[in-house]
Amino acid sequence: VNNGGEKCIDPLQRAAILQIDLHNQSHPEVEDGELATVCYRPEGLDSLVQKTSFSKKELQVLYRGFKNECPSGIVNEETFKSIYSQFFPQGDSSMYAHFLFEAFDTHNNGSVSFEDFVISLSIILRGSITDKLNWAFNLYDLNKDGCITREEMTDIMNSIYDMMGKYTYPCMRDSAPKEHVDNFFQKMDRNNDGVVTIDEFLETCQKDENIMQSMHMFDNVI
């Protein structure tokens, strides 16, 4: 029973989750394995089709893959990191996965449900160019205050470079990410105030041919 797109857990499950929560409060050493027995079910297929721009078949494929790796129906950060790290065996992708997780976890409750997952994917893959750029900006803006500072960008850049690992050509210098950040700010920061706001970001990206083209590259992924 769901109404108006609210993420609705059915009453039995809510009771079960509350039970576990109480249990957790009294016995804080209860492991995550206890929570895994709680199964979280997403909304119906039809409402998801309405909310996202995926077809029924695509949602089915996505859900099957999602459920395979996360039988409990929700992804926590550890699982997220371990899944993502399997695609980048040479480097350390945990930091970037952490930032991704923050971006996917729109409700800030430490877990990503299938709806969050699919809604974010819908924006990235089927959204307008402005939506995509907004999502990317949201990813970079770590504290979600509407502007990207140099520190945030440095963190992001370090996490991306960490994914490359040690064995690269040319040798990875410690200053490489910093130089890249400098380039980025030089390009994006129009008024030279040390931060990149959403408008500056959108404006610069829309003027750049390469970025525009690469934004459309993954449209046919599903």
Next chain:
Amino acid sequence: MAAGVAAWLPFARAAAIGWMPVASTPMPTPPQDKRKAQDGLIILNVSGTKFQTWRTTLERYPDTLLGSTERDFFFHEETNEYFFDRDPDIFRHILNFYRTGKLHYPRQECISAYDEELAFFGIIPEIIGDCCYEEYKDRRRENAERLQDDEEMDMNNDVTPVNLTFREYLWRAFENPHTSTLALVFYYVTGFFIAISVMANVVETVPCGTLPNRSKEISCGDRYALAFFCLDTACVMIFTVEYLLRLIAAPSRYKFMKSVMSVIDVVAIMPYYIGLVMTDNDQVSGAFVTLRVFRVFRIFKFSRHSAGLRILGYTLKSCASELGFLLFSLTMAIIIFATVMFYAEKGSSASKFTSIPAAFWYTIVTMTTLGYGDMVPKTIVGKVFGSICSLSGVLVIALPVPVIVSNFSRIYHQSQRAEKRRAQRKTRLARIRAAKIRGTNAYMRYKQNGLLIDSLEEEAGQALVGKAATPPFESQHHHLLHCLEKTTNHEFVDEQTFQANCMEISVMNKSGSRTSSLSSSPHGLSSCCSRRHRKKSSFSLPSTNNQELSTIQIRERPVANSRSSLNAKLDETVPLKCDEPYITPSMVSLSAPVVTSSDGDSSTTTAYSQSNIVRVSAL
């Protein structure tokens, strides 16, 4: 990579959108999906049992029968399904492998039947999951041993091969007396002479009647000195000849000379020769008498003739630590009680407890419940402590003995299992590493193929394109990695190329001059590169050391626990020797190989080879 996450590849590719705004170079084009993934159900009929799965599930592993076009050979037109005339029970596990990415080994199945099914469906057994891998390997090894035993029995019944050299023939005759009659005769003759020699040694000390003009009895050895000497000479001749023949025939003389049996042989015959060389001097006659004692070691030569003796010797050797512990605790108890008895009996007159070492004898005799009675306490305090001593003796001696006996079998099996596990762990880590390297190598090949195809396209048009048979998942994954390369303007390389590059750059910078672009980084390219490399390797040094330390400790822990439980029963004040002091000597030598090579395998092999030393020396 587990196929289960193949379904998450679209997500990983979508997440790559985060790199796009920061990339400064254009991205490579994504691979085209020639055919849209028609995800239909496939029916697999295995001897009547129907299994169904998605087509894409099977195609996750394109180098197996079910995942490739090979399955078309089994397509049954009339019923529109794939029919396999194989065992459905084992097929269940094989299909689960496609679904979950983990291959399990069912314990109730026969190992050879399982192997056959795996071979039929083109699945290599190395990918069996960790949960079932040890069991699988154990069963496989048992099976192989059984086959090997069968072969060996067949071989032994064969006629001896003709083309052995004389040396090999001789060695074979010595090691396996049943091969020829001559060897058997030699075997029995030496056995006989060992017995004769030992009996002669015994008999020559028996008193043999008196000489007519002397009142004292003399031993047989002195009376029939010449006869015994001849007998001794004959035996020693035989033994020497045997030893020399073995030495000549041994395939590795150095190894033979180090072996226990050869040492026993030498000790058995040396006293005779030393006796020949030495003159009948008073000063050395004492030493000469001592030497004769060593002749009794000839009895150990029987261990070549008796398998039981060998097994006993091996058992004692493997439980040397247990026995050593027993001895150690006994020694402590003896010292304690001897001290107490000495001070307790100090007061009494004409006490036999003249010193603490003199009291040792009393303590030992009492604790082992022998009680000769040549030394008894006279004071009341002495008697009290004497009774405590005998009671604790019962505990100290009687209790650990069955524990030691059961420890024998338990420790023996435990060490077998631990070594198995260690060997498998090494292989398991190697497998994981190999899988990683395979992934990166596949990516390198993809890039080379990509460049090749590009160049071919320019030359010969579109006709040659489309030959690359990489599955869509692989090509998409490689495209993703390629995008990351373009974003960061660095390329993935493998370890060897990286090392070579670093070496080149450091050499180049030593001779060349710095360019202006390098001046921005404070330390220059060479030191940066090597610094990062060294930094990383210095980080890896303690970590691999820790890993080795933990593997050694983990292996030692179960054994140490058994001893600590023994400890707790016996005496609370007995401090158990820590593992650390025994590990440091091996660690010192371990650190050397780890620094020079960053290869994980070599450091683990050194740990493995050192491990035997650690095991024996730990307590």
